[in-house]
Amino acid sequence: MPSMTTRKTTWRAPSVLPGFGLTFGFSLAWLSLIVLIPLSMLFIKSAGMGWQAFVDVGFSERALTAYRLSFGTALAAAFVNAVFGLLVAWVLVRYAFPGKRVISALVDLPFALPTAVAGIALTALYAPSGWVGQYLDPLGIKVAFTPIGITVALVFIGLPFVVRSVEPVLADLGKDVEEAAATLGAGRAQTFARVIFPAILPALFTGFALAFARGVGEYGSVIFISGNMPGKTEIAPLLIVTQLEQYNYDGATAIAMVMMLVSFAVLFTLNAVQSIRRRRLGA
Amino acid sequence: MNAGILNRRLFLSMAAASALAVSLAGCSGGKSGNSVEITNVSYDPTRELYQAVNPAFAAYWKKKTGQDVTFRMSHGGSGKQSRAIIDGLEADVATLALAYDIDVISSKAKLLPADWQKALPDNSSPYTSTIVFLVRKGNPKGIRDWNDLVKPGVQVITPNPKTSGGARWNFLAAWAYGRKAGGSDAAAEAYVKRLFTQVPVLDSGARGATTTFVERGIGDVLLAWENEALLAEKKLGAGKFEIVVPSISILAEPPVAVVAANAKKHGTEAVSKAYLEYLYTPEAQVAIARNFYRPSDPKIAEQFASQFPKLNLTTIDKDFGGWTKAQKTYFDDGGVFDRIYTKK
């Protein structure tokens, strides 16, 4: 990168493009106002409770079990979504088939449907007496009120993140590169693995990370289908609500802090990995 | 460049939508001219009740003072509503599921005096209820009393006591039985622990649990407020359920109180007080009974005796040392409920 040589003299690399001060300043101000200042309340509140009390609530046996469940199911759901979300995006961008527009519109549904409604609808489907549950139950497969049910709800919640992150990039990807690869003798699979996949990987990463992060904190849709059994299907956000029910705001913020820091670390790592990858490619 | 202009138009039209909308925001006030507004912050199952009581009180107040009363109603889980009042939801009156939720409004936010429960008769509870069993038609599992709940193969539906006020009443009613049957708190704990092994789902709220039982068809017996059980039996699935009254249960007293500081701020002290007092009048007591709550007026209770069978009731104050103590002992972190689930 040519900018490397001048980095010492100015904070940002020089560019011919204008508007850095305006856009950066505005972004930072808005970010602080809406996100950082309100979120800092979590730090202030949990700092006030002392380290021991923080650990007692934030790292109790029960909380750790709940974190494992929340992060585990969110990860599983994000993987499912990464695979199938990419497939859906691919099919929507590349192929023509009847009803495509309707399908495309449906992908946004999980955002529009209130999470509680999604939870109720999914529970109605997967409960042992439900439309789907009645066929699964005799096979010994229990979905509702188990971690599988939680994962199903999180797949529903997270799907649009992957599809909508990948779709614009896929649509924008010029076919000429692929065609060039094909003319040079690359097979379809090879073209996909070598040309297309690297190009959409950042977007896929983004979608995966967002679906994961969203899943970890999800409450509204999950409480209906999870069953809320302590130690088994008790998700971390439910513990926060439990703390609030005891008027223990400190305890609630402690659990919220732990969850947020882990999610932050995951997102940060993903962003960093991506930018390293990009630098390597761009060089 | 045609596309550029169109782009700009698209961009501007997306942004402009907001300007129109901002002007639509409304505003609200407490008292103005010859009308007055009461904000009643209540818990979930009282909707139908206050829908019946509010117009009647408005007519009564209009006749008495010439003033028009309008109501702002807020319903939700009792604990959540209590927290909202503490955090600044300006309720004139609080009508919640348990005294503890109003106690904390007094202790944490000092919005009403500590002895608020003495302001009105019957522990400030114009209506009471109790915990009963709702079973499926014909009572296929033959459930008659608490000991039948822990028989093998019986599934019990109750919400989570950590998040639901109603579930705490259920828990304490079961405890009262266990203590009476076994003679000690240790026996009670053993009983309740066994009971909870028969619970397949812990919904976060009482109405969620009812839905699980009624709509999802899960479980053999639902532990519920009597008023909720009656509502489910009569309205939700007429002829599909039966109520079983156990040998012992707990007197559930959902209290009402004027949130003094807010009423003072809004200038609604007189009307708020009159509103709550009105709940004790024969008219309101009939509406209460019709909405399946037990009326506190003995004469009205007599009229509806067939609806509310007599049973042996323990009370929170006499048998559990009051809500503050019960909450700490049984439901707070590290309390009995947590112990039941952690010690396998």
Added chain:
Amino acid sequence: MTRKTRKVTPGTESRTAQVLLITLALAFLAFFLMLPLIAVFSEALKQGIGPFLDAVANPDAFSAIRLTLIIAAISVPLNMVFGLAASWAITKFSFPGKNLLLTLIDLPFSVSPVVSGLIFVLLFGAQGLLGPWLSAHGVKIIFAVPGIILATVFITFPFVARELIPLMMEQGKEDEEAAVSLGANGWQTFWHVTLPNIRWGLLYGVLLCNARAMGEFGAVSVVSGHIRGETNTMPLHVEILYNEYDFVGAFAVASLLAALALVTLVLKTVLEWRFDLHSGARH
């Protein structure tokens, strides 16, 4: 429109592979999206069209719809402006701390909706940091419309930015640099070069942001106060109806919410079509 103009091109998969992939994608969507949606609509229309219309025409439902539209109309443009500014700063310039900034933008996704509401209560509530001061000056934020807007802006904060950043990253900055070197100023470059390139991504972002703003339940539930006809948004109204055992009403309003999202998507399709006519030559 990129997708439509590339309907049939050489170098794609064999027809069999296409059909296979489409079937797989549709099966996945049917299971995870269509079934819940069908469940919602069938519940809503369980007792025929009459009770459905009654539920929708109810004055409380009407005020909930109005409030939801107002909230979306305020919060979406705010986040759109932010999204444009942030992605310009992030993708057109290189500066240290970019990954941190990216991750901070994602942060609202990783915070549980329950906590997103809670932080505003901690900040503006009567027991909160600014609560006493606000109360003394007669300013109501929490349990009123401003609080709901703040929570919604927080929840939908990353959507537009997240949609644009991967896209603009992929596109690079050569086009803009060329425009500037030809003498265009910043605004001209943005209007004539950047915006046409990103408009579909922007539209997606805005639509997602809008869908989520209308459907948000958890965070709004914490700051709303649930006052009938006043601070109940549509998702909250759904919960209220559900808790009144008015299942038909609850699912009717929920399906209306889903329909609203579909309307915005129809709008998108119409826009795409119009732009296609006028700027078909671009690609």
